[in-house]
Amino acid sequence: MSAGNVNTEALKHPGINLGEAHGEAHTQAEGVVFGFWVFLMSDFILFGLLFATYATMVDHTAGGPGPKALFDLKSISIETFALLLSSFTFGMASLNLKHGERRKPIILWLLATLMLGLIFLGLELHDFSSMIDKGAGPWRSGFLSAFFGLVPLHGLHVATASLWLIVMLVQMGVFGLTPRVKTRLLRLGLFWHFLDIIWVGIFSIVYLAGLS
Amino acid sequence: MTASDLWHLVFGRLGLQSLPFWDMIQHPTPSHIINGIIATGAAAVVVIGALVTVFLITKYRKWGVLWSDWLTSVDHKKIGIMYIVLAFVMLARALIEALLIRTQQADGLNGGFLSADHFAQLFSTHGTIMIFFMAMPFLIGLINFVMPQQIGARDVSFPMMNSISLGLTAAGAALVMVSLVLGKFETGGWTAYPPYTEAAFNPGPGVDYWIWAIALSSIGTTMTGINFAVTIYKKRAPGMTLFRMPLFTWTALCTAILMIFAMPPLTAVSLMLALDRYLDFHFFTNGMGGNMMNFANLFWLFGHPEVYILILPAFGVYSEVFSTFSGKRLYGYTSLVYATMAIAVLSFTVWLHHFFTMGQSANINAVFGLLTMIIGIPTGVKIYDWLLTMYQGRVRFTVPLIYALAFSVLFVLGGLSGVLLANPSIDFQVHNSLFLVAHFHNMLIPGLLFGMLAGYHFWFPKAFGFRLDERWGRLSAYLWISGFILAFFPLYALGLMGMTRRTVSYFDPAYTPWMLVAEVGALVLTAALTTLVIQLIVSIRERKANAVPVGDPWDGRSLEWAIAAPSPEWNFPVIPTVTDRDPFAVAKAQHTAYQSPPAYEDITLPTNSAMGMIICVVGGLLGFALVWHMWWLAILSALAVPVAVIAKSFDTRTEKVIPAAEVRQQHQAWLAQARQETPISRQLETSPDNHGLADNTIAEAST
Numbered sequence: 001m002s003a004g005n006v007n008t009e010a011l012k013h014p015g016i017n018l019g020e021a022h023g024e025a026h027t028q029a030e031g032v033v034f035g036f037w038v039f040l041m042s043d044f045i046l047f048g049l050l051f052a053t054y055a056t057m058v059d060h061t062a063g064g065p066g067p068k069a070l071f072d073l074k075s076i077s078i079e080t081f082a083l084l085l086s087s088f089t090f091g092m093a094s095l096n097l098k099h100g101e102r103r104k105p106i107i108l109w110l111l112a113t114l115m116l117g118l119i120f121l122g123l124e125l126h127d128f129s130s131m132i133d134k135g136a137g138p139w140r141s142g143f144l145s146a147f148f149g150l151v152p153l154h155g156l157h158v159a160t161a162s163l164w165l166i167v168m169l170v171q172m173g174v175f176g177l178t179p180r181v182k183t184r185l186l187r188l189g190l191f192w193h194f195l196d197i198i199w200v201g202i203f204s205i206v207y208l209a210g211l212s
Numbered sequence: 213m214t215a216s217d218l219w220h221l222v223f224g225r226l227g228l229q230s231l232p233f234w235d236m237i238q239h240p241t242p243s244h245i246i247n248g249i250i251a252t253g254a255a256a257v258v259v260i261g262a263l264v265t266v267f268l269i270t271k272y273r274k275w276g277v278l279w280s281d282w283l284t285s286v287d288h289k290k291i292g293i294m295y296i297v298l299a300f301v302m303l304a305r306a307l308i309e310a311l312l313i314r315t316q317q318a319d320g321l322n323g324g325f326l327s328a329d330h331f332a333q334l335f336s337t338h339g340t341i342m343i344f345f346m347a348m349p350f351l352i353g354l355i356n357f358v359m360p361q362q363i364g365a366r367d368v369s370f371p372m373m374n375s376i377s378l379g380l381t382a383a384g385a386a387l388v389m390v391s392l393v394l395g396k397f398e399t400g401g402w403t404a405y406p407p408y409t410e411a412a413f414n415p416g417p418g419v420d421y422w423i424w425a426i427a428l429s430s431i432g433t434t435m436t437g438i439n440f441a442v443t444i445y446k447k448r449a450p451g452m453t454l455f456r457m458p459l460f461t462w463t464a465l466c467t468a469i470l471m472i473f474a475m476p477p478l479t480a481v482s483l484m485l486a487l488d489r490y491l492d493f494h495f496f497t498n499g500m501g502g503n504m505m506n507f508a509n510l511f512w513l514f515g516h517p518e519v520y521i522l523i524l525p526a527f528g529v530y531s532e533v534f535s536t537f538s539g540k541r542l543y544g545y546t547s548l549v550y551a552t553m554a555i556a557v558l559s560f561t562v563w564l565h566h567f568f569t570m571g572q573s574a575n576i577n578a579v580f581g582l583l584t585m586i587i588g589i590p591t592g593v594k595i596y597d598w599l600l601t602m603y604q605g606r607v608r609f610t611v612p613l614i615y616a617l618a619f620s621v622l623f624v625l626g627g628l629s630g631v632l633l634a635n636p637s638i639d640f641q642v643h644n645s646l647f648l649v650a651h652f653h654n655m656l657i658p659g660l661l662f663g664m665l666a667g668y669h670f671w672f673p674k675a676f677g678f679r680l681d682e683r684w685g686r687l688s689a690y691l692w693i694s695g696f697i698l699a700f701f702p703l704y705a706l707g708l709m710g711m712t713r714r715t716v717s718y719f720d721p722a723y724t725p726w727m728l729v730a731e732v733g734a735l736v737l738t739a740a741l742t743t744l745v746i747q748l749i750v751s752i753r754e755r756k757a758n759a760v761p762v763g764d765p766w767d768g769r770s771l772e773w774a775i776a777a778p779s780p781e782w783n784f785p786v787i788p789t790v791t792d793r794d795p796f797a798v799a800k801a802q803h804t805a806y807q808s809p810p811a812y813e814d815i816t817l818p819t820n821s822a823m824g825m826i827i828c829v830v831g832g833l834l835g836f837a838l839v840w841h842m843w844w845l846a847i848l849s850a851l852a853v854p855v856a857v858i859a860k861s862f863d864t865r866t867e868k869v870i871p872a873a874e875v876r877q878q879h880q881a882w883l884a885q886a887r888q889e890t891p892i893s894r895q896l897e898t899s900p901d902n903h904g905l906a907d908n909t910i911a912e913a914s915t
Contacts, residue, residue, distance in 0.1 A: 031369045035442040038472060042434055045476040049513075053484075053495070053506060060501030062494070139492035142501025149484060149495065167858055174862070184861075 029183045036187045040194050043157075047198050050150040051205060058210070060142030067143075067210025070131050076207050079123045080199065083158075086116035087196045094189050097182065103172055106185075110169060113192070117162045124155050147206065154202055157195050164188055224841035225417070230395045247330045250312070255393040284820040286371035288356050289779060291378050293675055295353025296668070299346050302385055306341040307741055309334045314699065314734035318727045320717040331716040332399035333418070337388060339402025340422060343518070344429050345385040347656070350664045351525040352381075352436050355464045358671055359440065361772035361779060362458045364449025364788045367818065369442040372866075373435050375824030380432030383832035384425040390836065391421040398422040401714065403511055404485070406496035406504050411489045417839045423486045424835030430478040430514075437471025440464055449771070451790035455549065458770040458794075459542060462549050463528030466556040467521050473560070474517035481510040490838075508570065512563035520559040522656065524552060526663025527594060530616045533666050534598045536766050537613040538605030539894070541794060544597035551590035551597075558587050568639045577636040584634035588627060595620060608894055610766075611685035612666035618693045619658045619666075626654030629704065647707025653700045662692065665744075673765045673904070677778045678755040682898040684747035691740035699733025702726035760904030762886045767894060767906035769797040774805060776882045777904055782815045782870060785879040800908040806886045812872040812879070819868045826856050 058067070093109035096102070128148075131137070138148035168185055175181050219227075228234055232255045236248025269275055282290055313334050316326045326334070360368055368374050391397040398418040400409045409419045444465045448457070457465075485507070487493040494502040535542040542548065564572070564580040598620060607613065629651040632638050642648060673679045706726050711718060751758060763777035771788060772779070774796040786809040792798045799805040830852045837845035891907035892899075 031442060031446045034446060035369060035438055038438045038441060042438065042472045042476055045473055046480055049477055049480045049510060053510075056506060057495075057501065057503060060494075060503065062499070062501035064501075138487070139494070140500075142494045142497075142503060145487070145493040145495050145501070149487065149493070163854065167861065171862070175864075180864070 029186060032183055033186060033190075036190055040190060043194070047150075047153070047201070050146075050153060051201065054146040054150050054206065057142045057146035060146075062141035062143075064141040064144065065134065065136050067206075070134065070136050071207055071211055072127065072130070073207070073211060075123055075127055076203065079120050079127075080203050082116045082120045082123070083196055083199050086113045086120070087193055089113040089116060090189055090192045093185075097177075097185060101177060103177060106177075107169060107172065110165060114162055114165050114169075117158055117165070121155060121158055121162070124151075128152065151202055151206060154195065154198050157191075157198070161188065161191050161195060164191070221844070222842070224837070224843070226394065226840045226842070230417075232393065243327055246325050247327045250326070251330065251392075258389055258392050280820060283825050284375075284822050286367070286375045286818050286821055286824075287781060288360050288368050288371065288374060289675065289783075291374050292353045292355070292357030294378060295349040295356060295381070298382060298385060299350035299353060299664075302341050302345040302349070302388075304741060305389075306338050306346055307738060309338040309341075311734045311738050313338060314727075314731045316716065317718075318724070318731035320715070320727065321721055321724050322717060322719060324717050326716065328716045329396075329399060332401075332714070333397045335714055336399055336401050336404075336422070337391070337397050340398075340425070341385075341388060342656075343402060343522075344426065345381070345388060347522050347660050347664075348429070348433060349381055349385075351467070351522065351660070352377075352433070354529070354664060354667045354671070355440060355460075355467070355525055357675060358667075358772060359461050359464045360443060360447070361674075361775070361783055362461045362770050363444060363447065363452055364771050364784060364790065365443065365447040366783050366787075366815070368439050369447055370435075370439050371818040372821045372823055372860075374439055375821060376827045377432040377436045377439065377824075379824040379826075379828030380435075380831055381429045383828045383835065384427075384429035384432070386828075386832050387421055387425040387428070387835045387839070391418070395421070395839070403515070405511075406485060406488070406507050407498045407502075409485065410497050412497070419485070419489065420839040423482050423489070424838055426482045427479060427486070428831050428835055430475050430482065433471055434475040434479065437468045437475060440468035441472060444468070449784075449787050449790050452795075455546070456790055456793050456795070458528075459531035459545065459548055459552075460525070460528035460770075462552055463524040463531075466552050467524045470517045470521045470524070470556055470559060474514050474521065476514075477510050478514035478518075481507060481514070484510075486838075505570065508567050509563070512566040513560075515566060516563040517559040519655075520555055522660045523663075524555065526619075526660050526667075527552065529612075529663045529667040529670065530598060530619060532770070533612040533616045533670060534601045536670075536768055537608045537610055537616075538602045539608075539767065540601055540605040541769075541797075542597070543600040543603070544593075545793065547593055548597050551593045554590040555587060558583065558590075562587065565634060565636075565639070568636045569643050574636070581634050581636045581639075585631055588631055591627060595624060606894065608897060610898065611669045611680070611682060611689055614686060614689045615662040615666035615669075615692075618689070619662045622654065622658035622693075622696070626651060626658065629654060642707055644712055645707035646703040646711045646713055649713045650700045650703035650707060653696075653703075657692075657696045657700070665689070665692065670766070671772075673760045674763065674772055674777050674779060676755075677761055677776075678751065678758040679760055679765055679898070679902065681747050681751045681754065681758070684743055684750055688740055688743040688747055691736055691743055695733050695736030695738075695740050697733070698736055699730050702730045702733075706730075757900040758902075760902060761882075762889055762904035764796075764906050765902050765904045766897065767797075767800075767908070769794040771795055774799065780875075780878060782817060782875065785809065785812060785815075785875045800906065806883060808880070808883060812876040814872050815870040815875055816867050817870060819866055821860070821866075823856065823860055827853065830856065 089109050089112040093106050093113065096105045096109060100106070131144075136144055138145045165188060168181070168188055171181050171184070213221075232251035233248050236244050236252075269278060282294060285291070312326070313331070316324045316331055316334075319325060324331075356368070356374065360366070388397070395417040398404055398409065398414070398421060400414070400419070404419060404422050407413065409422075444457070444461060484493070484495045488495050488497060488502075494500040496502050496504045496507045498504070531542055531548060562580055562584045564576065565584045568577050568581075598616070629647070633642065633648065633651055669680055669685055703726075706723055709720075709722065709726075711720075711723055760777050763775055763779075764773040765777070766773070771784075771790075774788070775783060788795065796805065830849045834846055834849040834853075837843070837849060886905055889903045889905040890901075891905045892901050892903070893907045896902055
């Protein structure tokens with residue numbers, strides 16, 4: 001599509017900003033990226049409900065261990081650092097997608113993102129298993145049910161996003177940087193940053209508030 | 213490993229005792245035999261119905277057509293029609309269940325013929341089906357079919373996701389149908405409140421059927437909401453500003469937004485109940501820190517917006533019907549739009565009135581009671597707008613308008629009983645009584661069901677190219693209306709007399725006469741559904757005489773009437789440019805309708821996709837495996853979903869191109885036909901002379 005500035009201007013969406021050189025990707029992005037924002041909003045409601053459930057059940061420990069006995073701030077700090085850093089690395093991948101359009105740096109930044117995501121997941125699984133070792137599984141109390149309803153749901157999202165990232169690495173190899181691949185990377189980026197925001201909520205409301 | 217171990221490994225807890233006649237053989241008492249025969253009969257209808265369908269499709273060699281023209285189609289019109297077919301099938305089952313419920317209660321003085329457990333299954337499936345698998349598919353189907361054509365689009369924004377949504381809804385419906393044959397359904401009502409539905413009290417498969425049917429269909433509906441909202445925001449024809457959209461599209465938009473926000477609570481609450489039951493969580497259990505009130509809150513955080521998800525599209529249909537069959541512009545368009553938006557927003561602020569009696573403070577009840585009453589105001593605005601639309605119009609008493617008139621009277625009555633219930637002190641007297649049952653049926657039957665049936669009659673010619681038979685349609689409408697009045701008005705009296713809902717039997721003989729009247733009503737409603745079926749058969753038989761190929765049988769006002777009937781696959785040969793509200797009415801008045809465009813272009817359409825069917829089958833198997841604890845099947849089908857999605861993401865052949873020549877040829881043939889036909893006046897609207905070209909020499913009655 002050889003649309004000039006005037007046409008692409010009309011199609012611009014606040015969430016996209018792929019730059020002027022991405023005409024066809026721009027056109028395709030219009031509907032799908034907006035749709036993805038709407039999906040994120042719906043997903044946000046899901047997390048909001050589980051946050052609310054957690055807030056109402058945080059004191060329902062049924063005589064079992066509470067937040068102070070269970071949370072390990074060291075591990076959680078590393079997880080938080082890994083996830084926040086992964087947002088930065090994904091941001092670098094997005095910048096390279098926007099300006100460079102060379103595959104190699106994009107792939108390298110995405111690989112770094114994937115590594116950080118996997119580090120996060122590994123540490124989180126380790127946290128969960130050590131909680132369960134202490135007899136603090138979801139079956140122990142309403143509080144722990146609410147915890148295991150909320151935090152692993154985020155973990156499941158990160159795992160899904162990591163799988164998606166691997167698929168995108170393969171698709172970049174198979175298709176190159178076609179408009180479809182680009183808009184998919186764009187949505188994956190939104191998803192990744194969205195999960196970071198959720199994690200900031202979990203870190204503050206579940207962990208920091210629980211340990212304070 | 214013993215044979216029994218092997219059985220359990222493969223089939224989980226499925227066994228002979230899951231068959232509907234097992235009880236009756238084990239304990240042949242009269243009561244068990246009666247209940248066993250009814251359950252077995254129902255199961256037989258499902259099995260035989262399925263077998264006959266398979267046989268007929270095979271006999272007439274329609275598998276190929278079914279697969280390539282329907283099941284794998286991503287055309288919004290076909291998906292819409294399939295949704296509505298699903299709704300009618302489920303309506304038939306749930307209406308028969310209603311008849312059984314009414315018969316049991318008519319016979320319920322000191323006993324009746326059904327066991328308490330069987331009766332509980334009946335009212336639970338009746339509610340679950342009517343809400344999730346009749347009402348929702350009907351309105352989603354109607355929006356799917358109509359909305360893209362009203363906004364001048366060729367399809368929804370995400371056609372394949374549309375097909376997946378249908379697949380998930382159908383999988384949920386299939387689970388409810390399977391529960392008739394294998395095992396029993398849940399007995400805690402359509403809301404399935406814990407702790408009764410927790411594993412401690414209800415370890416069997418019934419609640420699990422409910423959970424997975426609800427979880428699957430709620431995910432499907434969330435995706436539908438996203439799809440509709442994005443379509444309306446992004447795919448309107450040039451010039452179709454928001455305030456030029458037909459009112460049905462407006463209600464579709466508000467319903468879609470409600471779906472996006474209100475379906476996640478349902479998905480969450482059903483999966484949380486599943487975690488409680490399968491993995492020993494304590495979200496809603498007695499003891500161990502569970503909080504069953506959370507279920508009520510989360511459920512109704514979905515449930516109340518759901519009421520407006522159901523009613524808003526019906527409001528949209530009535531708006532189109534009143535305006536079209538009065539030959540007038542809709543009165544108070546802007547106020548109708550704002551009223552719709554106000555209702556959509558307020559719908560999130562009243563959920564607590566579903567449990568006024570559960571122990572929160574009187575002040576909280578008062579706030580929610582007031583907010584509930586406030587919803588009556590925008591709804592009242594709408595009623596006046598519709599009445600004033602008819603005022604000084606040339607009103608034609610066609611089938612859709614009969615439904616709309618009945619609605620305008622009956623819905624107001626139901627609304628008044630709702631205002632009574634919104635007062636917490638009155639609610640304390642009549643909550644959980646038949647007064648409540650009468651109230652919400654009074655809202656949902658004249659509101660939703662009549663609206664959907666009006667829409668079905670209104671847009672049927674657009675979908676299939678011929679009108680539905682008018683005489684059978686009128687008979688059916690009168691039967692629906694009188695049946696509703698007979699079946700539900702006695703319930704108001706019974707509720708005030710103190711009869712609780714969901715009662716299998718009672719000991720007060722004063723209830724019986726009212727119950728007998730309600731039973732007559734249920735029989736009339738059954739007759740109403742039967743006449744609807746007869747009407748369809750008669751209409752198909754006489755389809756040549758009732759054909760309306762030019763596509764505008766009702767002197768319509770919005771863009772969907774400006775194209776052939778049935779609509780071409782691409783809807784619009786050239787995307788129209790809109791300059792006003794009611795664009796087709798304006799075009800007809802200015803004699804600019806039915807014109808050749810200066811040029812035709814190639815049209816890109818999405819190709820067929822099996823994804824919807826794959827997700828339907830895999831999702832249904834996943835639900836079934838989880839209900840019966842067939843873990844191997846559950847794992848396999850759960851893995852199949854991401855595998856299918858990833859595999860599909862590598863498929864690049866997702867679009868096909870219709871050459872401009874083909875579009876031109878088909879459009880020109882249709883235009884030639886339109887020029888040949890004689891325009892007919894509105895008096896001949898329901899006669900075979902109506903070929904779908906309206907005579908617009910009579911100026912608008914009023915603008």
